[in-house]
Amino acid sequence: METLLAIVIGLLYAAGVYLLLRRSIVKLILGIMFFSHATNLLIFVAGGLHKGQPQFATDGINAVSANPTDPLPQALILTAIVIGFGITAFFLALMYRFYQATGTEDLDELKEGENK
Amino acid sequence: MKSYIVQLAAARLLPVTLILSLLVFYRGHNEPGGGFIGGLMAAAGFIFYAMAFDTQEAEKKLRVSPLMLIVAGLSFAFISTLPSLFAGNPFFTGEWISLIIPLLGKLKLGTPLLFDFGVYLTVWGVIVTIIFNVMEE
Amino acid sequence: MTGILIYLIILLITAFLSPILISKGGKTAPWLLGMVSAAGFAWLLGFTGYISEGNSLNYTIEWLPELYLNFSLYLDGLSLFFALLVTGMGALVLVFSGNYMKPYAMKHRFFFLILLFEFAMLGMVLSGNLFTMFIFWELTSVSSFLLVGFNHEKPEARNAALQALLITVAGGLAMMAGFIMLGQMAGTLEINQLLKSGDIIRNHPHYLPALLLVLAGAFTKSAQFPFHFWLPGAMQAPSPVSAYLHSATMVKAGIYLLMRLSPVMGGTPEWKYILTITGAITMILGGYFAYSQTDFKKVLAYTTISALGTLVLMLGIDTDISIKAAIIFLLVHALYKGALFMIAGLIDKSVGSRDLRKIGGLNKVMPVASLAAIISLLSMAGLPPMIGFIGKELIYEAKFALPDIGNLLLVAGVMTNIIMVAISLALIFNLFLGPLKYPGERPTRPAFALRVGPSLLAGISLIFGLFPATVADFLLSPAIKSIRPSIDSFKLSLWHGFNEVLLVSFITVAAGVVLFLLYRKINPMLTHLNTEVITFRFADAFNKGLNVFLYLTKRKTSFIQSGYQRFYLMAIFIMTSVLAWYQLIYTWPEIESISFSRPGMFEMIILLLIVSSTIIAVLIRSRLAAILSLGAVGYGIGLLFIVYGAIDVAITLMLAETLVLVLFMVVIYHLPKFTNFSSKASRLRDAAVALLVGGFMTGLVLKAGQLNLNPKISDFYVENAIPLAHGSNIVNVILVDFRALDTLGEITVLVIAAIGVVALLKLKTKKGSAT
Structure with a gap:
């Protein structure tokens, strides 16, 4: 499973990179979202995969499941997701303004506009 | 999307979502849930409402400006750090008190709960702010 | 010693309050500011008794002791001598500026800058840690830059300011590297400890590079050849600035550094040769250029360069007598040059010109100022009974006492002094005596505030010359002792008796008179030579070099910065993944031992999705x-x-x-x-880059699976979730309790994102609303 997940993560990153290298600004945002998905998954897998029940501390001593999922990466990812939402929204607004101001979605026009 | 059925559903669902989000937030300390999830749920309820009616209606329903939610949320989060200073503990130490409330049993209150409430309000406010603004545009 | 720190802070506060005081306070404001400086002078004077008994004071606030960085103040004879110079001159210059700067609209800014400079310079000489010194040193460079460019409407002023800044700051950077090396060698940057580690440093294999770096700082600041050209350019500044920064104090910072480090780094052949040769060249060159100028201020600027060269030369000779000569000449020079620069400003103000060919006989309109100028010029010429005479005699004596290259240096020194005598006489007889000449309206009598500074300084030149023993006791010998603790007694007198030194002095004066008589003939010739025949200018060469550098930088930038975002990204992706791939392949064999779990049906469907x-x-x-x-x-x-x-x-x-x-x-x-904007070829290329990155990430995950991340962190959270944080949802407990500060940061980021969205959508920029 780890091997398969590794390949999937690689694929997600590849998709992200490919989209980031497009000239269209909409695809740029999709690329960034792929990147954040891939990174969340990467952190999760790096913490170790353990199938089954979520881990909760029981009263007293730590006597939960024998093979618990690491809670620390989860906490990291949880905030990363919410922040990822904020970033996506910000990019979306930025893109919208860019499109409004320039009338194009071609990022290369940024360069040409600068030279005018 | 100005369908009457959707509007009716949104209006009925809104209080349910809000109560649910509060519940999710409160039990988050011991079971799945918490400020982040609760905030996202509360925001989702209002966004559904805004889609059924429009953002002005939704903001009216919200009563306070989403910006106020953010301000309140951040303030709660900051205030929650202060008791630890007064108690002489390092900054951000969780301080707890137990209240015995008749009929309900023991209620544990602590600064992390207040902090999580701040997170709840902030996430709620931020998402509502963003999406309302985008929708108005 | 805390008192000195408090005084420094008071000075800084005064600097920041001065603009208000100047624009509201009217006429008395500059006097008040001068009083602040004079109070510091008087207060420091109170230390002389304690210091002259051989004591020193130290005050340290630890900052980063592991890197030897502390804020330290150190007061001994040498720093006290300089501190008195800075505060004393500061008081006089502030009073002088009060009247001089009256017509300037930005005068409140001027006072702020000059007080800021005084703060920086005082801090510099009182620093007890080389790094503290470096910070103050750079602050003097910055305030000098702003003061030289004070008349910023003039392109020459801006150019000169930039030149001065670039040269002194480049030197300062080199000096900092030298300081770091010194710190590594001695294990400390505290001056009082460095003074004891001279032997370690001198015998260290890195001694020479460290010396060269420190000298680069000292030489650029003190306008030594070949960095001398910024100083004449700096004369674009208002005259009080020239008097204060560019003759009496700031250009002496390099000299101060050399004196300070002389017990630490001096005494080696490298030190001797570099300092004597540089000093001698600067001394002669300065003298020659001074003789061939027609602008009063330029004359003074080049004689300053010459004097700085003499000081470096004296420190390079590095004998008991040469150190004595250096200290006394430093005082002599500060006294007469400060006075002369103020008089140059005063003449410029009341006559409207500084051209020596157009002005003359000023004693008819400004008798007091002329008398002060004549006394100062006599001191500069090294004639008795001024203190300048004693300085010059000691310099000759130092050169006589040198066995091998002494004669050569003596010739150079005598030549320079002949020029000094000639220039002084020319200025006395052409500018202040003789028939009255002026280009415009008849000059008026200068105000009292303008006369008080130069008169006081000239008076001191005379009094110190007549009673040299008193100065020597309380001021000069402590300073000399902190450079050379071995020197015990120090007696100064005007009359040395008949000896070979006196004979050379006679020759100097005689030759100087001859050169003065030829001045009117030679000066136009030399001016012609300098402008028409020798077209090479150090300043021009520097500017050309600067332009070439800027051109190359522009070319490099436009090559790297293509302006296309995807090429930047591609460069980052390719570089990162190639480097990472290398590391991955290099460590590949270790990946063998991973235990993988078998995927179930449900997971397979999710992955497929x-x-x-x-x-x-x-x-x-x-x-x-x-x-x-x-x-x-x-x-x-x-x-x-x-x-x-x-x-x-x-x-x-x-x-x-x-x-x-x-x-x-x-x-x-x-x-x-x-x-679709891109061609098929570029899409294939991007796909290749994407696969390169993706493949590397796959490898990274595989490697990460085998890494054993420190489980203790997670275990701590798991075990303490209930006992410490009263919650059983560990993820939530981490978020709101264990790592709550992180979460606070994260929700703040969220809020910023929301504000960003609102700003982008709601606030219409001009461009946005236009389209």
């Missing part, structure tokens, strides 16, 4: 389908989280994913349709 949605999202032309596919990827990952027991994360991800979809749905119809 993610993979197919990813491919669709990348390739499809429809925007809606692409965004929905992306959503499917997100939900797929959420399902994976559920399978692997991360329930909180899964809920959050799915909610967030839904909201992102809503967001896209709202704006999607405002967005452009996908268009």
Whole structure:
């Protein structure tokens, strides 16, 4: 499973990179979202995969499941997701303004506009 | 999307979502849930409402400006750090008190709960702010 | 010693309050500011008794002791001598500026800058740690830059300011590197400890590079050849600045550094040769250029360069007598040059010109100022009974006492002094005596505030010359002793008796008179030579070099900064993954021993969903389908989280994913349709880059699976969730209790994102509303 997940993560990153290298600004945002998905998954897998029940501390001593999922990466990812939402929204607004101001979605026009 | 059925559903669902989000937030300390999830749920309820009616209606329903939610949320989060200073503990130490409330049993209150409430309000406010603004545009 | 720190702070506060005081306070304000400086002078004077008994004071606030960085103050004979010079001259210059700067609109700024400089300079000489000294040193460079460029409407002033800044700051940078090396060698940057580690440093293999770096700082600041050209350019500054910064104090900072470090780094052949040769060249060159100028201020600037060269030369000779000569000549020079620069400003103000060919006989209109000028010029010429005479005699004596290259240096010194005598006489007889000449209206008598500074300084030149023993006791010998503790007694007298030194002095004066008589003939010739025949200018060469450098930088920038965002990204991706691939392949064999779990049916379906949605999202032309596919990827990952027991994360991800979809749905119809801009070839190239990065990430995950991340952190959270944080949802407990500060940061980021969105959508920029 780890091997398969590794390949999937690689694929997600590849998709992200490919989209980031497009000239269209909409695809740029999709690329960034792929990147954040891939990174969340990467952190999760790096913490170790353990199938089954979520881990909760029981009263007293730590006597939960024998093979618990690491809670620390989860906490990291949880905030990363919410922040990822904020970033996506910000990019979306930025893109919208860019499109409004320039009338194009071609990022290369940024360069040409600068030279005018 | 100005369908009457959707509007009716949104209006009925809104209080349910809000109560649910509060519940999710409160039990988050011991079971799945918490400020982040609760905030996202509360925001989702209002966004559904805004889609059924429009953002002005939704903001009216919200009563306070989403910006106020953010301000309140951040303030709660900051205030929650202060008791630890007064108690002489390092900054951000969780301080707890137990209240015995008749009929309900023991209620544990602590600064992390207040902090999580701040997170709840902030996430709620931020998402509502963003999406309302985008929708108005 | 805390008192000195408090005084420094008071000075800084005064600097910041001075603009208000100047614009509100009227006529008395400059006097008040001068009083602040004079109070410091008087207060420091109180230390002389204690210091002259051989004591020193030290005060340290630790900052980063591991890197030897502290804020330290150190007061001994040498720093006291300089501190008195800085505060005393400061008081006189402030009073002088009060009248001189009256017509300037930006005069409140001027006073702020000059007080800031005084603070920096005083801090510099009182620093007890080389790094503290470096900070103050740079602050003097910055305030000098602002003061030289004070008349910023004039392009020459801006150019000169930039030149002065670039040279002194470049030197300062080199000096800092030298300081760091010294710190590494001695294990300290504290001056009082460095003074004891001279032997370690002199015998260290890195002694020479450290010496060269420190000398680079000292030589640029003190305008030594070949960095001398910034100083004449700096004469663009108002005259009080020239008097204060560019003759009496700041240009002496390099000399101060050399004196300070002379017990630490001096005494070696390298020190001797570099300092004597540089000093001698600067001394002669300065003298020659001074003789061939026609602008009064330029004459003074070049004689200053010459004097600085003499000081460096004296420190390079490095004998008991030469150190004595250096200290006394430093005082002599500060006294007469400060006075002369103020008089130059005064003449400029009341006559409206500084051209020596157009002005003359000023004693008819300004008798007091002329008398002060004549006394100062006599001191500069080294004639009795001024203190300048004693300085010059000691310099000759130092050169006589040198066995090998002494004669050569003596010749150079005598030549320079002949020029000094000639210049002084020329200035006395042409400018201040003789028939009255002026270009415009008849000059008026200068105000009292303008006369008081130069008169006082000239008076001191005379009094010190008549009673040299008193100065020597309380001021000079402590300073000399902190450079050379071995020197015990120090007696100064005007009359040395008949000896070879006196004979050379006679020759100097006689030759000087001859040169003075030829002045009117030679000066125009030399001026012609300097402007027409020798067209090489150090300043021009520097500017050309600067332009070449700027051109190359521009070329390099436009090569690297293509302006296309995807090429930047591509460069980053390719570089990172190539480097990472190298590391991955290098350590590949270690990956063997991983235990993998078998995938179940349900997981396989989820993975298939993610993979197919990813491919669709990348390739499809429809925007809606692409965004929905992306959503499917997100939900797929959420399902994976559920399978692997991360329930909180899964809920959050799915909610967030839904909201992102809503967001896209709202704006999607405002967005452009996908268009294919790129050619097939470039798409293939991008795909290759993408696979390179993706493959590397796969390898990284595989490697990460075998890494054993420190489980103690997580175990701590698991074990303490209930006892410490009273919660059993460990993820939530981490978020709101254990790592609450992080969470606070994160929700703040969220708020910033929201503000960003509101700002982007609600605030219409001009361009946005126009289109």
